[in-house]
Amino acid sequence: MDYENIYIEEENNLAIITINRPNKLNALNQRTIEELHVAFKELDEDSEIKAIIITGSGEKAFVAGADISEFANFSVKEGRQLAAMGQKNLFNLVENLSTPVIAAINGFALGGGLELAMACHFRVASSNARMGLPEVSLGVIPGYGGTQRLPQLIGKGRAMELILTAGMIDADKAFAYGLVNHVVAQEELLTLCVKIAGRISKNSTVAIKHAIKAVNAGFRYDADGYATEIEAFGHCFGTDDFKEGTSAFLEKRQADFPGS
Known part of the structure; x- marks a missing residue:
């Protein structure tokens, strides 16, 4: 455009x-x-x-x-x-x-x-x-x-x-x-x-996406913010960003998030 x-x-x-x-x-x-x-x-x-x-x-x-x-x-x-x-x-x-x-x-x-x-x-x-x-x-x-x-x-x-x-x-x-x-x-x-x-x-784009969704859910009449948070939290455990973030923390280095 x-x-x-x-x-x-x-x-x-x-x-x-x-x-x-x-x-x-x-x-x-x-x-x-x-x-x-x-x-x-x-x-x-x-x-x-x-x-x-x-x-x-x-x-x-x-x-x-x-x-x-x-x-x-x-x-x-x-x-x-x-x-x-x-x-x-x-x-x-x-x-x-x-x-x-x-x-x-x-x-x-x-x-x-x-x-x-x-x-x-x-x-x-x-x-x-x-x-x-x-x-x-x-x-x-x-x-x-x-x-x-x-x-x-x-x-x-x-x-x-x-x-x-x-x-x-x-x-x-x-x-x-x-x-x-x-x-x-x-x-x-x-x-x-x-x-x-x-x-x-510098942070995980995947985690940020889920955080935005969870926060917004708390202000919607047709959504349960706590349930959305629980679902999003669990989803993060299956991402490459979570693996990288936790590995970087344990190895005391800066995380390089792949965004997936």
């Missing part, structure tokens, strides 16, 4: 996806969602890529929401389809990706932008970042998983207040709430994310 609204850089088992619509503050339109869907699928299937960072171009915005002009005149049916397809093709895809995804929030993360960041496995923010779900100020609600993931991350009461007031919080409050893992100066944002990704890439 020829990308118009994103670009990808790959180096040292790491891929960095940058959403590049600076004139729209990197707002998510349907083309961008489609491009991100393809990019995440392809990177997840690439055995050389062990971590993914997603960020926005420029210094103002990660993603400043969805592109409202695309759906301002939608019908009820079209609105429902918009949310369903967006969740299926991007937000749920990212959350359940086998490859860890880090959101590098470099500015405004509003509406669909914050929903995209919350779908990632964890988040790092620059000190100038601002986050919120302003949808009710437009007469609609968050439709890309925001009403579900925000309470999971910061608690029901805080999520209710943020959603119902359509307010924004700064990076420090997001850190205090547990919405982001780290806050750094903007010039240090990608450096820290790359450092964390490098630590991830």
Whole structure:
């Protein structure tokens, strides 16, 4: 696929996806969602890529929401389809990706932008970042998983207040709430994310895949997180990565995981 609204850089088992619509503050339109869907699928299937960072171009915005002009005149049916397809093709895809995804929030993360960041496995923010779900100020609600993931991350009461007031919080409050893992100066944002990704890439990709699945199962209404963990734990014992990891530990050397 020829990308118009994103670009990808790959180096040292790491891929960095940058959403590049600076004139729209990197707002998510349907083309961008489609491009991100393809990019995440392809990177997840690439055995050389062990971590993914997603960020926005420029210094103002990660993603400043969805592109409202695309759906301002939608019908009820079209609105429902918009949310369903967006969740299926991007937000749920990212959350359940086998490859860890880090959101590098470099500015405004509003509406669909914050929903995209919350779908990632964890988040790092620059000190100038601002986050919120302003949808009710437009007469609609968050439709890309925001009403579900925000309470999971910061608690029901805080999520209710943020959603119902359509307010924004700064990076420090997001850190205090547990919405982001780290806050750094903007010039240090990608450096820290790359450092964390490098630590991830040294570990077993097979074990990481199962860990992501088990953690996510604990937040699903139709899954038993403990049962998923037990099954995944047992499965790991039959992998080459487990054999290598335990052998390396006993032999007091660095593991070289084959990824199988």
